[in-house]
Amino acid sequence: xxxxxxxxxxxxxxxxxxxxxxxxxxxxxxxxxxxxxxxxxxxxxxxxxxxxxxxxxxxxxxxxxxxxxxxxxxxxxxxxxxxxxxxxxxxxxxxxxxxxxxxxxxxxxxxxxxxxxxxxxxxxxxxxxxxxxxxxxxxxxxxxxxxxxxxxxxxxxxxxxxxxxxxxxxxxxxxxxxxxxxxxxxxxxxxxxxxxxxxxxxxxxxxxxxxxxxxxxxxxxxxxxxxxxxxxxxxxxxxxxxxxxxxxxxxxxxxxxxxxxxxxxxxxxxxxxxxxxxxxxxxxxxxxxxxxx
Numbered sequence: 001x002x003x004x005x006x007x008x009x010x011x012x013x014x015x016x017x018x019x020x021x022x023x024x025x026x027x028x029x030x031x032x033x034x035x036x037x038x039x040x041x042x043x044x045x046x047x048x049x050x051x052x053x054x055x056x057x058x059x060x061x062x063x064x065x066x067x068x069x070x071x072x073x074x075x076x077x078x079x080x081x082x083x084x085x086x087x088x089x090x091x092x093x094x095x096x097x098x099x100x101x102x103x104x105x106x107x108x109x110x111x112x113x114x115x116x117x118x119x120x121x122x123x124x125x126x127x128x129x130x131x132x133x134x135x136x137x138x139x140x141x142x143x144x145x146x147x148x149x150x151x152x153x154x155x156x157x158x159x160x161x162x163x164x165x166x167x168x169x170x171x172x173x174x175x176x177x178x179x180x181x182x183x184x185x186x187x188x189x190x191x192x193x194x195x196x197x198x199x200x201x202x203x204x205x206x207x208x209x210x211x212x213x214x215x216x217x218x219x220x221x222x223x224x225x226x227x228x229x230x231x232x233x234x235x236x237x238x239x240x241x242x243x244x245x246x247x248x249x250x251x252x253x254x255x256x257x258x259x260x261x262x263x264x265x266x267x268x269x270x271x272x273x274x275x276x277x278x279x280x281x282x283x284x285x286x287x288x289x290x291x292x293x
Contacts, residue, residue: 003096003213004196004197004198004199004212004213005093005094005095005151005195005196005197005199005212005213006051006093006094006212006213006214006215007051007091007092007093007094007175007178007212007214007215007217008051008052008092008093008094008095008151008152008214009045009051009052009053009054009092009152010052010053010054010088010090010091010092010175010178010243010246010284011054011056011078011088011089011090011091011092012053012054012055012056012086012087012088012089012282012283012284013056013057013078013081013082013086013087013088013089013283014055014056014057014082014086014282014283015057015082015086016057017034017042017043017044017055017056017057017059020044020055020057020282021044021055023280023281023282024044024046024053024055026259026260026263026265027170027259027260027263027265027276027281027286028168028169028170028171028172028255028256028259028260028263029046029053029168029169029170029172030046030047030164030165030166030167030168030169031044031045031046031055032044032045032046032047032122032123032165033123034123035120035121035122035123036059036120036121037056037074037075037118037120038063038118038120039063039064039065039073039074039075040058040059040060040061040062040063040064040065040075041056041057041058041059041064041074041075041078042056042057042059043055043056043057045165046168047161047162047165047166048166048172048173048174048175049161049166049173049174050094050161050174050214051094051174051175051214051215053175053246054092055282056078056089057078057082058075058078058079058082061079063075064076064079067080070113070114071113071114071116072113072114072116072138072140072148072150074116074136074138077089077090077148078090081146081147084146085283086282086283087242087243087278087282087283087284088147088178088243088246088283088284089146089147089148089243090147090148090149090150091147091149091178091217091243092149092150092151092152093149093150093151093152093195093196093212094151094152094213094214095137095151095152095153096153097153098115098135098136098137098151098152098153099115099135099137101115101137101151102114102115102137104197105137105139105194105195108194108197109194110139110141110191110194110195111139111140111141111142112137112138112139113137113138113139113140115135115136115137116135116136116137116138117133117134117135117136118133118134118136119131119132119133119134119155120132122159122160124159124162125162125164125165130156130159131156131159132154132155132156132159132160133154133155133156134152134153134154134155135152135153135155136150136151136152136153137150137151138150139195141191141240142240143187143188143191143240143241144180144188144191144240144241144242145239145240146238146239146240146242147180147240147241147242147243149195169259170250170255170256170259170288171250171251171252171255171256172248172249172250172256172288173249173250173251173291174214174215174248174249175214175215175246175247175248175249176215176216176247176248176249176289176291177215177216177217177218177246177247178215178216178217178218178243178245178246178247179218179219179220179225179243179244179245179246179247180217180218180219180220180241180242180243180244181219181220181221181222181225181234181241181242181244182219182220182221182240182241182242183221183222184221185203185206185207185208185219185220185221186203186208188208188219188241189201189203189208192208192210192217192219193210196210196212196217199211199212199213206220206221206223206224207219207220207221207224219241222234225244225245228270229245229275229285230268231268231277232244232277232278232285233277233278233279243284244278244284244285245278245284245285245286245287246284246285246286246287247287247288247289248286248287248288248289249288249289249290249291250288250289250290250291251290251291252290253269253273253274253288253290256274256288257269257274260274260276265280266280267280272289272290273287273288273289273290274287274288275287275288276288
């Protein structure tokens with residue numbers, strides 16, 4: 001594709017959707033009403049202009065779709081992830097043509113699954129409903145067996161994107177980064193180079209930074225990740241690279257601090273960021289950064 005891919009959304013798998021929605025509301029985010037997916041999962045969304053955070057949980061285990069070599073199951077993947085822990089289970093990239101992504105990624109040697117087209121009802125800010133539809137192309141990597149990636153093409157975007165859902169009490173304007181940890185970040189360069197073709201990549205001994213069209217994907221050693229993050233919990237039961245944190249841009253850190261203090265959320269603060277630990281945020285460390293003006 002000629003257009004450089006960017007971060008479309010983050011998938012955070014949670015055990016209790018209602019509790020997760022309440023948690024993010026306490027952080028100062030606006031969240032959408034419950035969205036039911038056809039394969040037994042459901043979500044609440046934290047929406048920003050052109051991208052979002054998806055809180056997803058298993059609502060009806062009887063409807064879960066099994067995984068196969070050819071067919072990647074969104075519901076089975078997140079169900080299996082939740083059997084280990086909560087947290088960020090998937091990273092999603094933007095696209096204008098998910099089926100073309102499948103061809104391109106296969107040609108680059110990635111493990112690509114057949115595209116999936118689906119739709120659901122979405123509740124609009126005025127309480128009415130409309131249909132939103134998507135085509136998804138999934139990619140997996142044996143070096144990252146716990147997580148997955150996919151591109152997401154929207155077919156009725158005017159029914160999905162709503163300014164009312166993008167007005168957050170904490171002032172957040174969007175996701176700026178995601179961070180994975182891996183013992184050897186350099187081992188993942190070839191995968192990300194193929195996944196986000198054309199993205200500039202900075203490589204150091206202990207980190208990779210992939211600069212997408214929207215947001216930076218960082219792969220860091222556990223030691224580097226722990227630096228400057230007091231109390232960061234590095235799990236010892238993970239396989240391969242896993243997601244550990246996400247960065248969110250805000251215009252005013254004081255506004256974020258006020259939201260968190262009003263809701264009795266524990267956080268740490270430096271001159272340039274406010275950090276909410278993973279045990280306070282559904283298994284994913286959330287880092288609010290002062291956006292540049």
